Amino acid sequence: MKYRCIIVDDEELARRLIKNHLDQLEDFEIVASCASAIEASKILKKETVDLLFLDIEMPVLRGTDFFQNLIQKPKVIFTTAYRDYAVDGFELNAVDYLLKPITFGRFFKAIEKFLAQQQQTNSAIDEIKQPTADKNYVFVRKDRKQVKVFFDDILYIQSVKDYINIITQAENHLTKHSMNAFIAEIDSRFIRVHRSYIINRDKMTAFTKNDIEINQFEIPIGDSYRSKVEELIKK
Numbered sequence: 001m002k003y004r005c006i007i008v009d010d011e012e013l014a015r016r017l018i019k020n021h022l023d024q025l026e027d028f029e030i031v032a033s034c035a036s037a038i039e040a041s042k043i044l045k046k047e048t049v050d051l052l053f054l055d056i057e058m059p060v061l062r063g064t065d066f067f068q069n070l071i072q073k074p075k076v077i078f079t080t081a082y083r084d085y086a087v088d089g090f091e092l093n094a095v096d097y098l099l100k101p102i103t104f105g106r107f108f109k110a111i112e113k114f115l116a117q118q119q120q121t122n123s124a125i126d127e128i129k130q131p132t133a134d135k136n137y138v139f140v141r142k143d144r145k146q147v148k149v150f151f152d153d154i155l156y157i158q159s160v161k162d163y164i165n166i167i168t169q170a171e172n173h174l175t176k177h178s179m180n181a182f183i184a185e186i187d188s189r190f191i192r193v194h195r196s197y198i199i200n201r202d203k204m205t206a207f208t209k210n211d212i213e214i215n216q217f218e219i220p221i222g223d224s225y226r227s228k229v230e231e232l233i234k235k
Contacts, residue, residue, distance in 0.1 A: 003118075004048060007033045008040040008063065009055035009079065014100060018053050018079070021107045028111075037066035048227070049074045051095075051114060056080040067092055072209065073223050075117065077110050117224075138185045140166060140175040149173060151187060155214045157198040167217070193229050194222040201233060 005028055009015045015033045022028050031047050034040040037058060043049075052074050054063040067076055076092070081100045095117060096110035139146045153168040159179045166173040183192065192198050197219045199212055206213040209230075211220050221229055 002027055002029045003050040003114075004029055004031045005051045005053060006031050006040055006043055006047075006049050006074075007053045008035075008037060008058075009053070010035050010058045011055070014055065014079065017102060018107075021102070021104050024104070025111065027115075037061040037063060041066070044070070044072075044074075050118075052076040054078055057082060064092060072226065075114055077114070136187075138182075140173050140177065142173050142175055147173060151189065151200070152202075154186075154190075154200050155203050155217065156200060156219055157182065157190075159196040191229060191232050193225055194220050204233075207233065 005022060007015050007018045007022075007030060009018070012035070015035075019030060019033060022030060028051075031049055032040070032043045034043065037054075038061060040052070040054075052067070054067060054076050056063040056078055057080055063078060063080075067073065076094050077096045077098060078092075078094050079098045079100060079102060083099060095114045098106060098110055136152065137148050137150045139148055141147075149166055149168065153170065155167045155169065157179070158165045158167065160174070162176055162178075163174055164177045164179060164182055166175070179192075179196075179198070183190070183198065186198075189200055189202050190198050191201050193212060199214060199219055203214045204212055205215060209221070209226065211218045213219075
């Protein structure tokens with residue numbers, strides 16, 4: 001698998017330097033090299049992109065303003081000649097913030113951060129057990145009792161701090177349980193679509209790129225889960 005990247009910087013020399021750094025890495029390909037955020041916006045409407053290398057201080061539209069207004073946000077590594085913008089970058093949940101001129105050593109460290117985040121996201125999504133023939137339910141603690149909840153009845157599960165709320169057609173079950181631990185107890189019909197939500201894909205009534213509908217409920221799809229969720233839904 002190759003990660004698809006866009007380089008966005010109004011300085012040609014800066015774009016060329018990032019390209020040279022990326023050329024040394026096997027797992028990355030450059031989709032486009034853009035001189036402005038407007039140019040990058042057109043590319044993003046047509047192409048799937050995993051990672052943006054985005055300059056902050058550019059004419060017409062600053063990189064941070066451009067990224068903040070994107071509906072579907074790829075991962076981003078901000079680049080700039082000014083230290084003062086570091087806080088802005090990290091407030092937008094950037095993978096990293098690189099100060100020009102960018103050495104390969106510092107660039108490689110940012111790439112390692114990106115790869116670690118990707119691995120963490122993929123591991124969380126893949127935490128789905130295959131169904132077993134002899135178990136189609138789970139017991140959850142509620143009101144000092146262990147209550148049997150059948151998988152077929154579950155619409156979705158929501159994380160609420162140290163609890164999970166299991167939403168079924170008939171009632172809700174709020175129980176003290178971690179989301180990750182609960183994933184290990186359910187089968188492959190359940191998909192984690194957001195840090196705080198797991199859905200039963202058999203109960204889906206509609207979906208968009210941003211959310212999934214189950215009856216009257218709308219469940220958001222997290223940015224970092226979107227591509228994997230689309231793959232699993234198609235299957």
